[in-house]
Amino acid sequence: MFSDVMQVHQKHHVGNKTIQTYMDRWYPQPKDFESFIYVSQVMQAEGMADGIAAHRRSMPYSMGTLYWQFNDCWPVVSWSSRDYYGNWKALHYKVRKIYSNLYVSPFLEYDRLKVSLISDERTPVKGTLVLSLYDFQGELLRQLSEEVEALPNQGVEVTDMALQNFLQGASSKSTVLKAEFLRGDEVLCDNDLFFELPKDRQMEVAEISFTVAQNEKGFEVTLATDVVAENVYLTIPENSGWWSDNFFNMIPGETKTVTFETGEEIPDFEEELEIRSLADAF
Secondary structure (H helix, E strand, C coil): CCCHHHHHCECCCCHHHHHHHHHHHHCCCCCCHHHHHHHHHHHHHHHHHHHHHHHHHCCCCCCCCCCCCCCCCCCCECCCCECCCCCECHHHHHHHHHCCCEEEEEEEECCEEEEEEEECCCCCEEEEEEEEEEECCCCEEEEEEEEEEECCCEEEEEEEEEHHHHHCCCCCCCEEEEEEEEECCEEEEEEEEECCCHHHCCCCCCCEEEEEEEECCEEEEEEEECCCEEEEEEECCCCCCEECCCCEEECCCCCEEEEEECCCCCCCHHHHCEEECHHHHC
């Protein structure tokens, strides 16, 4: 990334070095340049999400945020959440979710596990908060549920417990929390929380299986995984289009269906489709 081309397209005098420095703090060393690009987007999305979630949890002290930056005027290394061609980076998918009217925010504060329920709705929303602890093979280790209420224009802390009490002996390096706010069987919002930095987790490379079907918008891809897969990223490198979702987490036993909207004919779609998750980058 320190080639002449990359340097001239970076308008901050220490921009590339800053990306490298923070990536080394959080992640293992990416195995190649393409993986470096992918991890840099994931890192940006996760960092921005932490900040935006903290702002939303602090309502009414903070009642909104704007992030820098939305788009680019030419192909460049930048803070944008969409590139020059309009492709959504990891950040753009992340902020769509984190700015939704209802948002559940699990987070760690020292040795405490806390969960806040954030609402921009104008009326209260009642439902069930379900906290599920999975190991990276997808085994459900523990599940808690309680009836809660999301209050209008507020962030309400609904859970506060010692992390070790929640883990009950399970390793923080090989487990993930899935938090869901439900109304009956309807998932109003959900979020995941990993307890350790990526470089300290016992990540496993996922084998992600998929099926493809054509629809009126393009192609529909349904995925499943054998181990926990973080920031699953789908791409068709030589064709233009838009993915309905991307950079998402998956837990074994669940399926995820996304749509690739395109006006192009892609007869070899299954062969062209590339899928990676975070563990693949190292």
